[in-house]
Structures are given as structure tokens and as C-alpha cells.
Amino acid sequence: MKTQQRVGAGPGRGLAAALGATVCAAVFTAAALPGTAWAAGESPYGFDGGAQPIKGAATSLDARPLTAGQSYRDSIKKDGKLYYRVDLGTQENAYVSVVAVPKAGGAAEYGDGITVTLQDGSGAQCGYQDSSFASATFTRPITAYAHRTIEPDRSTCQQAGAYYVLVERTSKAASPPDDWQLEIRYVPEPGVTQNGPTELPENWPSSSPPPPVGGPQKRQGGTGFHDATSLRQGEWRADIEPGQTLFYRVPVDWGQQVFATAELGSSPTGATGYVPNALVLSLDNPARGHVDQNTVSYDGKPATLALDPHRPVAFENRYSSHSTTNALRFAGWYHLSATLSPEIVKEYGDRPVQLTLRVNVTGTPKAGPAYAGDAGPFQVTADDRDAAASGASGDEAGTNDGMVVVAAAGIGAGTVLLAGLGVWSFAGRRRAARDAARGGPGGPQDGPSPFGPPPPAW
Template sequence: MKTQRVRTPGVGTRRAGQGAGRRLVGAVCAAVVTAAVLPAGTAWAAGDPYGFDGAAQPIKGAASSLDARQLKAGQSYRDSIKKDGKLYYRVDLDDKKNAYVSVVAVPKPGGKAEYGDGVKVTLQDGSGAQCGYQDSSFESASYPRPITAYAHRTIEPDSSTCQQAGAYYVLVERTSKAVSTPDDWELEIRYVPEPGVKQTGPTELPENWPSSTPAPPAGGPQKRQGGAGFHDATSLRQGEWRADIKPGQTLFYRVPVDWGQQIFASAELGSSPTGATGYVPNALVLSLDNPARGHVDQNTASYDGKPATVALDAQRPVAFENRFSSSSDTNALRFAGWYYLTATLSPEIVKEYGDKPVPLTLRVNVTRTAKQGPAYDGDAGPFKVTDDDRDAAANGASGAEAARNDGMVLVAAAGLGAGTVLLVGLGVWTLAGRRRAAREAVRGGPQGGPQGGPPQFGPPAAR
């Protein structure tokens, strides 16, 4: 069940080698000599239904584009929007990088929502021309929960719209029916640039691609509770994962998906422990979002006390040329990185089954061998999969925990004497070697590392 529309202009690893340990030792030693700037801590108010980024800055959207405040790349922001409200923000873009602005809309729990309630994000140039937009709504699962949408500016040499450097404007619009709860919705806003590529290449999508659902992952379920938001999403790799979900709760997970790989996901609600059999339509929502927090796909399952399963539609492998597709879900599978899975349990479950958690199993398959990515003209930022990402997925670390761990290494190094730092560095070097060996063993399977020469990537050549 799709919950979004997308418009785009036009046709609508790092690998750890033997030097990894030396680089880690060097980084630890360098921290003794230079001061380190640590990432902000993660925090949110007790009882907050959504885990906002603790480093998010407050911002106030403007009623007019000319009064819009600027969004900085890589920074998260918080705002709120009234019923049927419109807010403007500004981003300053060059003529080389693609740009993505995402909005997570978070209604207050316990309210009433209707089928068409939702949020729309549009990116416009100074003349008011639309570069791209996406809108998301609750649709048939019409109960309050976090929903996300993004807009992007894509560089295309054969297009004259939204290609110039200058000021661009982000318009966020909320739509609510008359009977819906009028409370303000909280917003989490994020602007992320994507560098251009050095070489052009194919833009046509292959006609045939593997769409058959793979066999369920082996090994049995492992306990891994989801996070409370995108910033705190729990990392997963291929496998079967067990959690408990409360009525009205949304669990957030993230999965590293490299270039050329496919992600398949399903979720199953366990049978009622009380034996109740009340029917709840659209009781479970399973959703997929891309590394820029753009919506890809979602589906729902009803519940009557018996086991119920919902699966996402089969999606194409992640590929650069997907961005030139007129299909909204294919278009969103345009880069490698962390893909986000969210599971929401309807608050209506309380009426039939009480307020106790319901057992949930999430099954994730990541198939096909990873390929070499595009030759970006700069750091790919979040649009890549690293060995550290694979380690985080294996260990179940959240994004917030990974950031804290990186900061703790620098703090420890800065507070130690040079001799102690060398001992710590040797230990890190040894640990890196062990982890590298474990990764090489895992790569013998279907999720192996990059292979072959670098393909040519980029937008279609100008005619």
C-alpha cells in the first residue's frame, strides 16, 4: 500500500585493509595532540513518543519564502506545524550537488486522524518552480504515528529547471480533515547534500530484475528491540529479529544496503496470549524509508488474535540509475546507506486485547553481492556502507550509540598519556584484525563485498 507521491524533473567502502589498524592507532594518537569536537549527546523528554535527535536545533518556519530561515547541511532541526499550516525554510544550493530535505511529522498520541491526513514537502527555486515533492498520509491505517516525506533537487544536464546555484525554498504543508485532532504536529527536519559524480554512465534501468521473495533467514529469532526514532534506530543485518511492541508504539530499525543489493522485509504479530479474537483492521504498519529519509513503501496487516504477517513489496536492487525512473518507489532506491524499517501497532489494539505488548518478529533479507558505487566528486556522506556500518548492524548498535562510541574513543585518547595511548592503539589494532577476519569469513556468503571494476555513473549527457 503506497502512502506517497513523488515528482522529479526529467523522466520522472570503504574496505578495511591491513592498514585499518594503523589508521585507528593514528587517529587515537592524533587525539592527544589536537582537541576533538564531540557529537552532541542524545536525549529526549521522558514519555516522548518519538526519539528526536538530541542535537536538533529549534527553528521557526516562516509564512513567506522571503522570511525563511536557512537550513544547514547535516544539521537536524525541530519545529511544529498547526492544522492545515504552511511553513517555509531556505537552503542555499550550488549547481553541482543533489539536495534532499526530509521532514518527520509527529502527531501527539491519542488523537484522531483520518485517511487523507498527512504532510507534503516541496522544494522550489526562486521563481516558484517545483524541483520535486513527496506527500505522505495515514491512508487506511488512519491513526496518529510518525510519518516522513522528502523533497529533492536532482542535477540533470538536459534540464533547465532547478539546476542553477542560489536560494531554494522548502515548503512544508499539513493536511487534516475537519474531524481530525487539531493539535500541533512536531517536526524533525534535515537537509543532506549528495555530491555529483565524476563520470557519466548508463541511465536506463534493466528490464529484468530478481523479484521473487527469498527464503526466510535461517538461525532462529534473536532479541533486538527497536528504537524510538530515526536518530535512535536499532541496527540490523539479515536475520530474524524478535521484539515486543505496545499499542500505538512505533519501533525504528535501520539496515545497511549497499550498491547492487536488495532488501526484503516482513513482520509478524504473534498470537494473542489471552486467547481474545477481536478484529482490528490495519493493525500493523510496516514501512521502508531510504537513507535521506524519503519514503519508499509500506503495507499493513489486520489482526484477529491469530498470527498475522505483512510484507513489503519486492523492490529493485539499489542503483544510481534508479533516480531516473518515473516510479516513485524505484526512484527512492537511488543510493546505498542505511535503509530504515518502522513497525507501528494500532492503538485500537487496546480495545480488544488490552494495553500489554504484543510479540513481534521482523524478518530481513539483504540479497545479492555488493557492487562498486559511483565515483562521487567528494565524500559520499550517508550514501555509502562502511565496515563500521556492518559492525554496527552485527552488534545491534543504534545510530546514537555509534556516535557516542566514536566520541568516547577520542575522549579517552585525549585524557591518556602518550605511552598509554600506544598500548590502547595496539589493542585497537588487534581488535580490528579480529573483526576484519570475521568479516572476511562472512563475505563468503551472498552478501559479499565489492567486486569487479568501477562502473560509470551519472546523469544523462546533455544533448
């Protein structure tokens, strides 16, 4: 899936019992939010539990606004077009990502996919990206984003006002007619107080590093971006089922490069049936913009694929006309997702296949841009490095969606406090269970952390 893009969130006991019941209800309501759809027979993708429903409009003037940091859910029909709105100032860069989620395990036509475009009020195109299933013609979550970038000496898309997000689903006549679910997110990036370089260096480390040492450690992937399992440099083992997509995230700081390979283990039954494009490995940036992907076929023997080497993460990458380099424009959590073809069932049966991910993060962290505000997700913090070492999922390491739901329900302050404690306790038990399933709270240390201390401001 190559992409195209334009550069461009007593009485006391009675009261305690009542509050405790409310806490339990809130906790289990949070546990039953979207993201547990597998049991309901829908897509196994783990949607953000705090996502709000929204209905995309047929025209730009009817588009409903998106709030920064808030996730949304919608659906799109075959050959559908939907509009949303974002209101922008003159300083911030803006990113709107869309994760398209068809029913898992289905067939797709070559070229089926989505295009996300950001336009200003005159219809001028600020930026776009399209993603498709390409040669791996089976359905799975795919993502694309559009952005408005503040650039020196550019006049288009630099003004304050209403901007419109257009989401288009591209299909062939033979494509399945089912609606696709959408997860939508708008994230701003602060402007900078001083401009840095805009030219990319001619030379950069383009050779792949040796595989990480220490041996494999168990770390099962998440079901979506929201609960993606955190990884640091190392070798990680998981079980992946036919048609399943596993999500991981890796903190990559300014000046660093991420390298990833994926290997399918040999068939335990000795079967040798050939499955083309059996495994897809994708890389997406912190704004959920697509960076790169690769596939490998499988015939019962060990099969390995690697993502191509790419430039280190740098602010000036955003001025590149190369789509992959352009997407490596900020620090933060980079996401890896691995999907196993449902065609595996025909040759090897409906059983999990062993998957190994090998992740390298190279380079010394450098100073980032002098942002005019909080860098938000576009940075690597000490907490991020701790989460990567422990294997915490995104929802465990970030804000707890259960708290958002409780607060939105308008429950009193005392109940909110108790609900927070309840959710915290629930999350702690879940984290302990996940750690046990992953083989412990973290893998072996491969020497000093490759991330080092946080760098000074640019």
C-alpha cells in the same frame, strides 16, 4: 501510505574533580536531551539530541537557512505551511526530509499527512513527496522528503542560488487540532565525475527469497531514526506496545535488494477481537524519503505482512517516474519502522504484543557512482556492516550528540577531551545494557556476510 514525487551533520586533584563534575553534568545533560520525551508525557519519538530549534516562515523570503547535516526541530499547526531555505551550487543533489510527529495513540482522518516540496527562486517545483496515514487512521511518525537532482538535459532547478523548502500539513475538518512536532534534515549528495547509465534494465529479480535461517534473536527497536537499531539479514524478535513505533535500519549496498516481513504473534489470552490495520510496516531510504509500506489486520491469530519486492538499489533508479523505484537511488542505511495500532487495547488490553521481523538482503554489492566528494551516508562501509552485526543503535554507531553539545557549550579543550571519555564510557555502559536486553551483542552468523568487501569506484 503511498507517496507521490516528481523526479526531477592538591591543585591537580581539585582540577580533576572540577573537570569530572563538568563531565558528569555534560553527560547527564546529553542524556536529558530531546529523545526522552516519553517520561515527560509527550510523543515517545526519539528526536535527534543535537537538533536545533528553528521557526519556519510564512513566506519564502523570510525563510531561515538549513545547514547541511544539521537536524532541526519545529512544529506545524493544522493546515499549516512553513518555509525553509537551502543554498545550493550547480553540482550537488540535495535532499530535505521532514519527520512529522503527532501525539502518539491519537486518531487521524484518511488523507491527513504532510507534503514536502523544494522550489527554486522562480517558484518552479524541483521535486516533492507527500505522506499520509492512509487507511491506518491512527497517529504515528510519518516522513517525506523533497529533492533537487542534477540531471543531464534538464534546465529547471539546475542553477546555483537559493531554494525554498515548503512543508504543508493537510487536514480534514474533523482532524485533531493538535500541533505536530517536526524533525527536519538537509543532506547533500555529491555530484559525479562521470555519468553512468540512465536507463533501467527491463529484467530484475522480483521474487521474494526464502525466509532467513537461524531462528529469532531478540533485538528491540529504537524510538526514532536517530537511535534506530541496526539489523543485518536474519529473524528478529521484539515486544511492541499499542501505539508504539519501533525503528530499525539495515545497510543495503549498490546492487542489493532488501526484503522485509513482519509477524504479530497469537494472543496469549485466546481473545479474538478484530482490529483492522493493526500493524503498519514502513520502509524509508537513507535520506529519509518514503519508499513503501504495508498493513495487516489482527484477530488474535498469527498475522503476517510483507513489503512488495522492489528493484535493486541503483544510481539510475533516480531517473524512473515510478515513485518507489525513484526512492531506491542510493546505498546506505534503509530504515524499517513498525507501528502497532492503539486500538489493540480495546480488544487485547494494554500489554505488549510479540513482533517478529524477517529481513533478507540479497544480491552481490556492485560498484557505486564516481562521486566528486565523500559519499557520506550514501554508501555502506565496514563499520556499517559491523554495526548491523552487533545491533548498535544509530547514536551508538554514529557521532555522539553529547560531544556536540559539550563542544557547543564552549568548554575548554581539556574538558572536551574528558567529556568525550565520559560520554564514551556512558555509551559503553548503555550499549552493554542494550546488548543484554537484545539477547547478546549479535545474532547467529548465516554464512558469509551478504555485503562482501567494499566495491571499487564506478
